[in-house]
Amino acid sequence: MVPSQTSKPTVINVQYLRALAAIIVAFSHSAADVARLHGVQVDFPLPGPFGVEIFFVISGFIICHANLDRAGQGGKRVLRFLNGRFWRIVPFYWLCTTLYLAIAMLAAGTVNRDSTSIAHVVASYAFLPWPAPDGRIGPVYALGWSLNFEMFFYAFFAGAMFLRPRWALAALTLVFVSLAALHPYFPEPGALAFWSAPYILEFVIGMWLSVLSRRIDWRGPGWAFWPVALAILAIAAAFFQARHVPGSGEGVTPWSILFASLLVAAGVFLRPANDVAGIFGRVGDSSYSLYLLHMFVIRAGVIALGITGVYWPYPLTMLALVAASCIVSWYSFRYIETWFAEQARRRPKDGDPMAGATTSIA
Incomplete structure (x- = not known):
């Protein structure tokens, strides 16, 4: 089984943030x-893309935290890194994309896309x-847009x-900052315009937070994490609402x-802060499944409620649908994600110890 990142004191709070980010996305949808x-x-006060932005910063932090010290050690290290990322990200996303396409063919009225093309499907995979x-x-399965950025990173x-x-670190910073600066000059729509969007700066910020965390020994009290995190989220929500950002977000x-x-x-x-009955650690572990599966669960739940004529107060409906998504995602993590991740961990025994770890939305 893939070990939880909560076993590592240096990133336990980051694990909770992964849970919060996935929950923000699920509630917004x-x-x-x-x-x-x-x-x-x-309306949900925090736009879904903001949850993805949290994931991007976390991704930069975790990938750098786990792998930067292995840079410059030869091509085998690079291959181990890519092998770990492949098994952690790709098969489960392919599985979800295939499920989406199957539903689109068998029950087109339940999905948001009207049509697609062979080239679009191939590019999505x-x-x-x-x-x-x-x-x-x-991509065909719209939630995969963030994974296009992740794989680019x-x-x-x-x-x-x-x-x-x-x-x-210097090369990555220079390339990503330069791409973001050139973003306005790339023609849209196009791959360069997509990949140069300022979202990529969040990977850079995450990497530098990793470097600073190693150079700065100071750590504030653990009890302050939840008040500080919730305060930042409350300020962000008030700001987004004041700017009239719709639920779909207006971009980075x-x-x-x-x-x-x-x-x-x-x-x-x-x-490290205290968990809440172990909930946030588990949701953090299964946040990749939660990100990719929540729309299947939410859409199925809404259809079922519509058919049965059961209409709870909408806040309760939202809470029940997100809770159901979390439960389904936990089992997905344990029995599907974990199996895929183990394929990477079975590769060379001296391989990347983080190869199967749950990082960012991945």
Whole structure:
């Protein structure tokens, strides 16, 4: 079984943030479906893409935390890193994409996309940004848009691992900052415009938080983590609402980058906090499953409630759907994700000890 990152004191709070990020995404999507079910306007104060931004900062932190010291040690280390990332990310995403396509063919009215193309499907499995028939850039299973960024980051990180750690960090920072600066000049829609979006700066911030966490010994009290994290989320929610950001979000902004980075910094520079009955640790472990599966559970739940004519108060409906998503995701993590991750861990015994670990949304 894949060991929980909560076993590592240096990242235990980051594990809780992974749970919070996945829950934000799930609640934001449940609001849209429940609104249609009840025929009312339902808003969740934090846009779903903001949860993904938290994941991106965490990804930069964890990947750097686990692998930067192995940079400059030869191609075998790079291959082990890529092998671990492949088994951790790809098969489960392919499984979810295939499930989505099967539902789209058998029950088209239950999914959001009207049509697709062979090229779009192939690009989705290959993590390549590709225009859908409606012109929007993104994979067939829309939630995979974030994984297109993740895989882009992993590819560049693997390339940088041929350099010594200091130079690898400098090269990654230079490339990603340069791409973000050039973003306005890339034609849209297109792969370069997609991959150069300022989201990539959050990976850089996460990497530098990892470096700073090793160089700065100070850690604040653990009891402060939850108040600080909730305060940052409350300020972010008030800001987004004041800016009239819709539930779908209006894309990455300097403010969303700041709030996501502050959350992860709080997790890194505060001592391990207490879990809430072990809930956040488990949701953090299964956050990849929660991210990819919650829409299946939410949509199925909404359809079932509509058929049966059961209409709970919409806040209760949202809570029940997200709770059901968390439960399904936990079992998915234990019996599906874990099996895939074990395939990486069975590779060379002296391989990357983090190869099967649950990092970021992955």
